[in-house]
Amino acid sequence: MVVVGLLLAACTTEVAPSTTEGPRPTVTSPSVTKTVEPDRLEVWVDDLRAAVLAPFVADFAERAGVTVDVVSYPFDEITTAAATGDGPDIFVASHDRLASLLEQGAVVRVDLGVVGPDLDPVAVQAVTSGGETYAIPYGLEAVALYVNVDTVAGDVVPDTFASLRTLCASFETCVGIPEGLYHQYGFLSSSGGYVFRPSPGGGWSVNDVGLSKGVEGAKALGRLVADGTVFAGPYGDVVDGFVAGETPFLITGPWQVRPFGDAGVDFVVHPLPTLEGRSLRPFVGVQAFFVSAGAPPDLAESFVREVLARPELLTAAALADDRVPAYLPARSKLDAHIAGFVESVDGGDLLPGVAEMVAVWDPLDAALDAIYSGLDPVGALTSAEEAVVRATAP
Template sequence: MKKFASLFALVLVLSLVMSACGPTAAPVPTAAPTEAPAAVETVAATEAASDVLTLTLWVYDDTRLATLNQLGEDFMTEYGVALSVEVVDLSEIRNAMSLGATTGEGPDMIIIPHDNLGPMVENASATEIDLGDNADKYLEPAVKAFTYNGKLYGLPLSVENIGFFYNTDLVTEAPMTWTEVAEIGTQLVKDGKAESVIGLPDLGYNIYPLYTAFGGYIFGRDADGNHTPEDIGMNSDGMAAALQWVKDLVDAGVVSPTIDWEAAHVAFETGKTPFISTGPWAITRFKTAGVNYAISAFPAVADGGEAGHPFMGVQGLVINAARPNVALAQTFADFLATEENYQALFEADTRPSAWMSVFEGATDADTAAFNSAGVNADPMPSIPAMGFVWDAWTNAGNLVMTGEKTPAEALQTAVDQVLAGIAE
């Protein structure tokens, strides 16, 4: 039924376009043509091309560009509608969706990380999407990630989360607890086999599994399951305990107080630290460096305790509600929603697929390990208030590492900064 409705909308849109393009009366020449026939053929071809309706899709990286272009050609063959895919900076995509809500300009569709969704829903620039009969074919957390106030505003395409890496030349088995991480790493430093217990790319996103293992969280959820700024957990006991775990290692001289993304990755790939929490983006550089590694799920605080879980990031297709081609864009979303197309997207990018059968069918060892590490991943909050979290969280970590504030004090300052941002 949904397929029929999409086709009906497509036929209606195309019929309106064609009737608008057609002349109201036969042209009457006022003079004999003077141009060569070749020029006449060129003009005719240009006019014919201009009659083809084109959907525009903006993406923020080029990893799937070739595959999306091929899918666009397939869509053109089946529906007679062209697809123009453009790589545009994510900040420009956000700005275009914000301005387009009032001007009607911008792309017909975008592919974004789900945590950019909130402001687009709030300014009515994103339109609701219907998964129809395919609803049960998607990973539930991926669907939840693009669900805002109980409505779905994005077609989930892929998911990603970080994993716990360990150097197999230094550590034979993945540690089960964060206590073991500290003990193993400290011994390696004392033995002169490592310089740091663990590489820390940041004190926020990349060690979120440490916070969650201790019971920390950023935003709670309301009765409907939506993240809510009414429950900010950044100053919870679990968050403070996790930061204290890091500070204890800094005070012991086995972790640097200077937190740096690049330095942490270099330390791991050169064998100077046995552990790092990072994502699929690091695989290529680690393989190029020749470091022997394995990826595991995250440790718990104690034996038998609940393992830490990372944030889940979801990339998805969002339809611009301000553009005139909403029904046609939904038709493209319906066209895209097949196992074959999702398999093609996965092979182009290797980010785990949001399509359940493709996700479960991944045979690559690294992909399978990331999938296991992200089993209980929490979709990153997409509410606008999340935009105030990152700087506040970073500042809190820095205040603790320099000894200016205790974890509890620094995290309370972070909450105050978030609340101030919300109030503006």
């Protein structure tokens, strides 16, 4: 890890009052074993968020007379380290880590305050458990359709898989899609499939597994693979095929916007095409700022209110790596590439944020592999569903 900012202002430990009118975000902390320093915060974020936070943190630290250490960690490693109870006070994580963080008692409730009504309801739902919010969401992600405009005209909007096949007449493969459930969940959901049924009050019912309800979408996927419309393969292979112009279309998420731009690929992003008259509902992921159970409550509350809940900070944190902002007013001025993901985010299904998801990936990936190979989708999905039910049974 690398400390990217040690921001200190001496003289006083009194936190400056907020200039924002309205209800104050609050942080509620249980008793923890970590030694709490009332005038110091440690914030763990990835490199991109560290650069975004720097000016906001510097201003806060100077006005409040406190020390704020911003520590750069690889995004995927932050949650594991934070869950030890002796890690950061504030950290970023994806919403699907919330269940395990709560089980470990690692995070506390956070009131969204005045910014709450302007946040995407799906993003808020993602960080809510038992009617309480546990983070401030800043960005959403889902897969959409990339078009390589060096191979297909950029003004062509392929809105169905049938139209894609027509556009790809001169190509051996048409649409590259990384293999596995994450990228291909939308095919199952298009015909009513789901992993765990969402509960009306938030969360998911892990006793209600609906994978077999996606069989019609799975059959359609099998046909698309068989006729060459879809190439489902390892992530690197499908991305390389798109960059090389061998596959004119690619379905993946916003994490490829920057790498493609850096590689000089001329591309546009469109909403996902429909499948036999049905809309694909991809998984939606949410990134958010969490507050550790070991954070000094008063200082953490002020940091949430004066830094994390600021619209300009939330917007910049999302756009730093091309995510769709959770702050809804920011969506009126999005770059065209990011705007292409909004429909997927709005029309998708939240990735279930429950620990039982660990039992889902392998059986479903195996079922999809079988479907690519031409095996019976009914049998493949039924077997996968039975495996998940057995693994998640109380």
